Amino acid sequence: MSEDRLSVTDHSRDSAGLRYVYPVVSRRAGGVSIGINLNPNNACNWRCIYCQVPELIRGTAPPVDLALLEKELDGFLHELQHGDFMRRVPPEARRINDIALSGNGEPTSAQEFAEVIELIARYKPAGLKLVLITNGSLMQRDSVQQGLRRMAQLDGEVWFKLDRASEAGMALVNDTRLTMDRVSQNLTTAISCCPNTWLQTCWFALDGAAPGAQDEDDYVDFLKGLLRGGIRPQGVLLYGLARPSMQPEAARLSALPAEWLEAFGARIRALGIEVRVSA
Numbered sequence: 551m552s553e554d555r556l557s558v559t560d561h562s563r564d565s566a567g568l569r570y571v572y573p574v575v576s577r578r579a580g581g582v583s584i585g586i587n588l589n590p591n592n593a594c595n596w597r598c599i600y601c602q603v604p605e606l607i608r609g610t611a612p613p614v615d616l617a618l619l620e621k622e623l624d625g626f627l628h629e630l631q632h633g634d635f636m637r638r639v640p641p642e643a644r645r646i647n648d649i650a651l652s653g654n655g656e657p658t659s660a661q662e663f664a665e666v667i668e669l670i671a672r673y674k675p676a677g678l679k680l681v682l683i684t685n686g687s688l689m690q691r692d693s694v695q696q697g698l699r700r701m702a703q704l705d706g707e708v709w710f711k712l713d714r715a716s717e718a719g720m721a722l723v724n725d726t727r728l729t730m731d732r733v734s735q736n737l738t739t740a741i742s743c744c745p746n747t748w749l750q751t752c753w754f755a756l757d758g759a760a761p762g763a764q765d766e767d768d769y770v771d772f773l774k775g776l777l778r779g780g781i782r783p784q785g786v787l788l789y790g791l792a793r794p795s796m797q798p799e800a801a802r803l804s805a806l807p808a809e810w811l812e813a814f815g816a817r818i819r820a821l822g823i824e825v826r827v828s829a
């Protein structure tokens with residue numbers, strides 16, 4: 551990794567020169583996140599219009615070379631703890647924040663997902679947070695449920711994508727066709743396997759228009775329905791547009807004023823659900 555590529559927040563997946571493991575240095579989060587990218591082929595089963603993956607293609611993760619992943623994770627953890635890497639990091643970010651399964655596509659689309667979590671379990675230092683960032687669409691798979699149950703034993707956290715709570719909204723923003731019943735089932739499965747499941751929601755303007763009152767109502771009604779059914783996510787991570795989209799729609803997207811995100815967040819909080827807003 552060259553020094554000049556390591557900016558304060560470096561999200562480039564290849565900055566450590568590895569296939570699966572990449573560092574994200576964040577001054578805001580005050581640490582280094584160890585990213586695990588199971589989709590080096592830039593393939594996802596969704597196509598969110600705000601997606602930051604360049605040359606995104608529709609598809610699934612290729613077979614995971616578990617031996618290589620193990621070598622990279624072990625080696626990178628060792629480098630972070632005993633090597634030179636931290637000397638190039640701003641002093642206030644010289645600690646390991648978490649291990650995050652995220653990357654250039656949907657991590658749970660890897661057939662070896664459960665084995666990957668097992669592997670992480672063998673190397674994860676005690677107390678280090680483990681996060682799965684997922685679109686939640688493959689929760690019906692046994693291997694995904696097995697992986698999530700193992701994550702729960704490791705005090706892991708799931709961030710489950712819910713950008714819009716209507717079929718039309720999801721088709722528009724995520725370019726996917728799922729019924730809201732299916733989304734609800736997927737979320738219920740995620741929470742039952744790993745109770746520390748958060749919703750992650752990206753809220754932005756399209757063609758200059760903010761999400762409408764109907765979008766907000768759909769979202770709030772969806773949450774109310776969950777709560778009535780005894781399903782409670784840990785909370786909602788409400789994001790604005792942090793970084794530019796790499797999709798053809800990029801020029802049509804714009805960030806909303808922070809107060810708008812806060813106002814929507816307040817509606818969700820009124821349901822008794824924790825909300826963390828990042829404008």
Ligand code: SF4
Binds near residue numbers: 594595653655684685
């Ligand atoms: S689910 Fe994630 S990786 Fe897949 S298209 Fe959406 S933002 Fe990109």
